[in-house]
Amino acid sequence: MYLKDGCSLLLKINKPLIPFLLNKKIPNPHTTAYLETSKTNLKEHEVVKKLRLESDISLAVSYFTFVSNSNAFRHTSATYRTMIQKLGNHGEVDGVQYLLQQMKLEGVVCTEELFIDVIQIFRNLALVDQALKMFYRMQDFDCKPTVKIYNHVLDCLLAENKFKMVNLIYSNMKKDGLEPNVFTYNVLLKSLCKNRRVDGALKLLGEMSKKGCSPDDVSYTTIVSCLCKDGKVKEARELADSFQPVLPVYNALISGYCQSRDFVEVFILLNEMLGRKIDPNVITYTMVINSLCDSGNVELSMAILGMMFCRGCYPNIQTFACLIKGFFSRGRIYEGYDVWKRMARKGIEPNTIAYNTLINGLCSNSSMVEAVSFLHQMESKGCNPNVTTYSTLIDGFAKKGDFIGASEMWNKMIRSGCQPNVVAYTCMVDALCRVGMLDQAHDLIGCMTRENCAPNTLTFNALLRGLCQCGRVDWAMEVFASMGKYSCLPNTTTFNELLDGLFRSNCLEEALNLFREMRKMGTEWNLVTYNTSIDGFCRLARFKEALLVFGRMLRTGSKPDSITFNILIHTFCQRGQVKGAIQLMYEMKARGLHPDTVSYTSIISGLCKWNGINDAVNLLEEMVSKSVLPNFATWDILVRSCTCEVDNLHLIQLVDYPQ
Known part of the structure; x- marks a missing residue:
């Protein structure tokens, strides 16, 4: 829209309001006592104060318009800036630009501070491109940029990871x-660090x-934090030793060492x-x-909690949540x-995160009754469960094999309006796959897409696991082939x-094809891949x-485990090949692994079958001396071997001494 000089669509009562206010109900300024203005001249600070105190954006615009048309006041840079700030806080971008x-048409001075406000408005609304355009338009308003506004623009671009534009x-x-x-250098340092260019930083x-621009605490903290996140804690420590570290630097270093x-x-x-009084x-x-x-x-973490209290530093809800998680992860429910x-x-007062931590701990220890009771407590205290709460409970019931509990939680989540x-x-x-409801599980993935919730790789992994465990590897391979349609x-x-399912179904050729697919896709093998493949080939x-x-496992540096x-x-x-098995047991010990009941029972079985009972009994004695308890299978093998040996001896005696 083209505006002639001296014309204003905003400030004339008989003109329509600007587009961003078309849907707002504005009171008649002639009949509202709030908008009544004396005929005497108004002061700038009075108008600014009234605009700032008005929480209703519609009334604020009405007042701004009415004041202008009352001929009692001519708007200034300060009143325009106040109105722009108010519009920006309400997301009225069109109004800000209008x-x-x-201001330009009326010759009102547009200061750099005003443009900083506008850029900040666009930043808060995630409209970085608009902020940049406004920055480039500054000179059209006879406002020359300084370092200050450049810094704000750079920081705005950094917030949206626009590194090239920085x-x-x-x-x-x-x-x-x-x-x-x-400040400029600190923005650039943050940009380089966020872009993982710590050497450049x-x-x-x-x-x-x-x-001649001395780095400040922010400069050093930025680089130390980046080095620690990259696992270069030693370099971060050396850098910190070159200056007087402050609390954020120490926190960054401690975080780095905690990670390692x-x-x-x-x-x-x-x-x-503490020695430096920090x-x-x-x-x-x-x-x-x-x-x-x-x-x-966990014991040492409790000692740190005691240290906190001694130093007059009080834990917050995150501190307690960490401790609760720690105890429950070790199965120590009562201490949690x-x-x-x-x-x-x-x-x-516990919040949703704290309740979720507790409920997750209970679910991971199969204490589903207690977990549900805390869900009810959560609701009774007005702390609304979120999708994480319900997901945790569904997962807990699923792993316990309680499909009814899982489906009840699902229905409760839907009824509560939680998407x-x-x-x-x-x-x-x-949960569906664990009880063999494979068709329903497959249909649920279709339902996800209809609800605009795209399945991810983990979703398909859950379905594939269920299909393979039920022996439906043919269907599993079809699902695998369809993952690409969902961009997974x-x-x-x-x-x-898939490999586990194929090996268990004696599908050797398909398993070999899958190995080729892994190589083609560059998929890394992990310990489970090696163990599954070794077990599959042995089967x-x-x-x-x-x-x-x-x-291959040993060559690539992967460490075999007891399995x-x-x-x-x-x-x-x-x-x-019992001798080979015994050598493997020695190799196992050399790698710091402890042979368990399975290891000893396998060799005892081999000795009984191929070498005789005496060596097996000797190994049993060693097993017990190492505090490895025999199980039913161990005793069953030994008893059967002893019985066979007694029977054989009895037959020999019958031959040698006929009645």
Whole structure:
């Protein structure tokens, strides 16, 4: 729309409102007491105050318009800026742009601060391209950009990961003859670090110092954090030693060492902080507690909790959630409950995340009755369960084989108006597959697509697992072939499920084709792939191929586990190669693995079958001395062997001493 100079579609009462207000009911300014204005001249600060205090955007626009038409006041840069801020806060982008154009037509000065506000409005609405266009239009309003607005534009682009544009704007800034300040450099450092160009960030850090712009705490924290996230904690520590670290830097270092489970360095850093009179905060302690819990050291995490209290630092809900998760992951349910009760005693009201943590812990320990009771408690306290809550419960019931419980949770979720996501659907697909309802599971994936919830690889893996366990490998291969239609790429788990199903169904040729498919797609083998393949070849009496897979495993640096050795030990014994099985047991011990009941029972079976009972009894004694308890299968093999030997001896005696 073209506007002539001096005309205003916004400020004249007899003109229609601008498009962004067409759907708003505006009161008549002549009949509303709120809009009554005296004939005396208004002051700028009075208009600004009234606009800021008005929470109703429609009334604010009406007041802005009425004031202009009352001839009691001529709008200024300050009143325009206040109205633009208010419109921006309500997402009225068209109105913001309209008022800017109005300012230009009326000759009202547009300051750099105003454009910073507008850019911030666009940023908050995720309209980065609009923000950039507004920046380029500044000079049309006779406003020359300075370093300050360049910094805001750079930060806006960084927030949306527009790394190429960051470099372009920075180049324009230098062309305009503007020197970057520490804020500019910090934005560039963040850009480089987010783009995983930490070497470039370190180089830029040196450039800052050369140009007389000293790096600040933000500069160092940015690079230290990036190095730690990349696993380069040693380099991060060396960099931190070159300056006086502050709390965020220490937190970044502690986070890095927690990720690598290097708790010795974590405690060294904590002591160093205290020595420098830097108090760890709740973030510091919670990171350490979470990492200790994840590594199974729950007792030490409780000691850290005690340290927190001694230092006057009070845990938050995340701290308690970490402890609850730690106890439940170790199966220590009652202690997990105690932490929950302690949280309540401290007056911390549990939120959805805390309830989800507790419910997940209970489900993982098959305590479904208690998990459901906490769901009811959650609802009674006005804390609404979310899709994660329901997904956790569905999964818990599914793993316990309780399809009725899983379906009840699904129905409850739907009735509550909670829209299932891909995780909830996947859990329900798994629940259906576990009870052999394969058609319904397949139909549910079709339902997902109709509900605009695309299945992912995990969804298909759940279905493939169910199909293969039920011996429907033909159907599983059809589903595998259809994954591409849903833009789902198979992962290692997908192939593992199919390989297990094919080997169990004696489909050797199809399994070999699947290996070729894995190689073509560049899919990495993991421990499960190796164990499944070794076991599969052994099942099909292809022992040579099984040994070749084992050799590949060792060559690629993959570490065999007890399952790997037990598969091979069992096969060696079945083939009468008991000495080879015993050598494998020694190799197992050399690798730091402890032979278990399965290992010993396989060799005892081989000795009984091929070498006689005496060696088997000797191995049994060794087994017991190592505190490895024999099971029913172990005793059954020994008893049967002893019985056979007694029977054979009795037959010999009958031959030698006929009656």
